[in-house]
Amino acid sequence: MTDSTPADPTEQEGRGARRRDAAVTRQAILDAAVAAFTRHGYDGVGVRDIARNAGVTAMLINRYFGSKERLFAEAVDVAFAPRTVISGTGADLPRATARALVTRTAPDAEELGPFLLLLRSAANPSAAAIMREAIARHAGRHLTEELSDGVSAELMLAVQAGVWLMRSVLGTTALAEGEPEELAGRIESLFQVLVTPDGPGSR
Amino acid sequence: MTDSTPADPTEQEGRGARRRDAAVTRQAILDAAVAAFTRHGYDGVGVRDIARNAGVTAMLINRYFGSKERLFAEAVDVAFAPRTVISGTGADLPRATARALVTRTAPDAEELGPFLLLLRSAANPSAAAIMREAIARHAGRHLTEELSDGVSAELMLAVQAGVWLMRSVLGTTALAEGEPEELAGRIESLFQVLVTPDGPGSR
DNA sequence: CGAAAAAGTCTACGACTGTAGACATGGGAG
DNA sequence: CTCCCATGTCTACAGTCGTAGACTTTTTCG
Structure with a gap:
């Protein structure tokens, strides 16, 4: 649990306490x-x-x-608020979002992302409730108005969360070590199906 | 943490200790x-x-x-071993698996399933490692030989895990309260894209 | 400068965790 | 019937957890 970054001494003091603010x-x-x-x-x-x-x-x-729980609620809000959970708009959305997902879940990516927070705190029921509200408030609303359909929006979130789980949390072999280009293409196909209202249902 | 089921008195004694075995x-x-x-x-x-x-x-x-960790390892093996993570074979696989997923993530389903175990224990690194091995040993192998492609197999697992997360763990509105029929159809479309080797990539 | 108020620390408590070692007990073999 | 080992329990320890209350230090303002 010792996370290296000790105290952020970027203020001005070489050592000791920072100015009180x-x-x-x-x-x-x-x-x-x-x-x-x-x-x-x-x-x-x-x-x-x-x-x-x-x-x-x-x-x-x-x-x-x-309390710790209220701190968590604020942290969740921060994690989900600024970054968009989708990239691109309109016709480019599937491609851009798939590329972004693969990039952000790369083994050497240092930005952690809200999905990691989501997955690692899902076990706690109170934490899950807090995150559900945050998703509905931020990502869900944004996604829904872009996709015009709540089910599609949440399925898109589900796919992203699942890929994040396999790649970053579990580190399963095929997804973690596979070719990024191929993977991005496969995921793009999935998103493509989601954004089209309901085209060729079977085959 | 009090889980109602107290001691499983199905043996024979009305009360007191069970026979030593x-x-x-x-x-x-x-x-x-x-x-x-x-x-x-x-x-x-x-x-x-x-x-x-x-x-x-x-x-x-x-x-x-x-130890608790070794008990967990055995429990994971039990959870992932008997049940298949896919349903149906060949052309019927997407439809059957999608239907099974929606059914098993219904609000009133009492069978909990391996994905719930996966999601709720993902935060712990040791637990994650144990589960990764179990997945590779059971579900991954089974899925791969049915789909002939490791990436497709793990993407299928990812989609299932994601849907499970949204529906059962978070309980997001659109997926949790949506019409089961429609949802199953949408998920089936996703699986359909995964089982076809690599057909119409875009649109 | 001096005092009020803000900012931050210290100590402590009760509850919980995983597990090691010593002890009690039941049941099958002689 | 009796012994003995497998089966199961009890007590205890060294930690960690979240947080409440009293305390000290710094900043700011009159």
Whole structure:
């Protein structure tokens, strides 16, 4: 659980404590929380780990966020809010999104992404409820208005989550070590089926 | 963590301890472990919970299985071994598998299934490694020889896992409350794309 | 400068975890 | 019937968890 990044000494002091600033500290905690929850899941990190990586004490988390669960809720919001879960628009959407998915799940990708957070915290029912709401609020709405159909939108999320699971979490051989180009093409075909209202159903 | 089923009094005694039998007791522990791990994930259950549901003491688990991790490994093997992760053969495979998936992820389905175990234990790296091996040993091999292509096989698993996540774990609105018939058809279309070697790539 | 308020730390508690070792008990073999 | 080993339980330990309350340190403002 020791995550290397110790305290972010980018402020100015070479060593010792940083200047006291509630907003900055709060943000540091939130950043550390997103990273930690994404890497180890809700139950996998303790507030002490997050606090250490933010350069503060565990109790400060409770002062600023009330509880670990409320911190998680904010972290989920951060993880799902800025980044889009789809790439491209219109006809280019399947291709762009498939490419982005393969790239972001590459073994050497350092950006972790919201799906990792989703998968690793899915076991905890409270965490699952929080994430469901966040998905409905951000990604789901965005996807639905682009795809005009809720089922298609959530199936697209499902495919992405599944690929992320196999490739990044489990590391199954075929998907993790396969040729990125081929894989992207296969996934693009899947997305293609989803964006077309309901074309050639069988074969 | 109190899972209702207290001790399985199906033996014969109305109350009190069951007849001492190593094989039966071991199996009772294993059954309880599969159920508990599937419901709450590797980190979500303690050995005391499993032991209580099996009607024994926590220490007996260590006597029979060595450790919680080794018990988990056996439980994963049980969960993935008997049931097939695909239904039907040949041309009927997409349709049958899609129908089975929708049925098994219905809100009132009481059989939990290996994907739930997979999703809820994915956060723990050791557990993930154990499950990856089990998948390669059972489902992956079976799927590959039916589909003749490793990438297709694992993409099929990915789609199933993703749908399971959205429907059963998160309970997102569109997939959880949608019409089963429509959903099955949409998923069938996805599988259809996977089983055809590589036909119409775009559109 | 001095005091109020904000920002952060320390100590501690009760509950829970996996598991090691010593102990009790039942059941089949002689 | 009696012995003995397999079967199962009890107690305990060293950790970790989230968080409550009292405390100290820094910043800001009059």
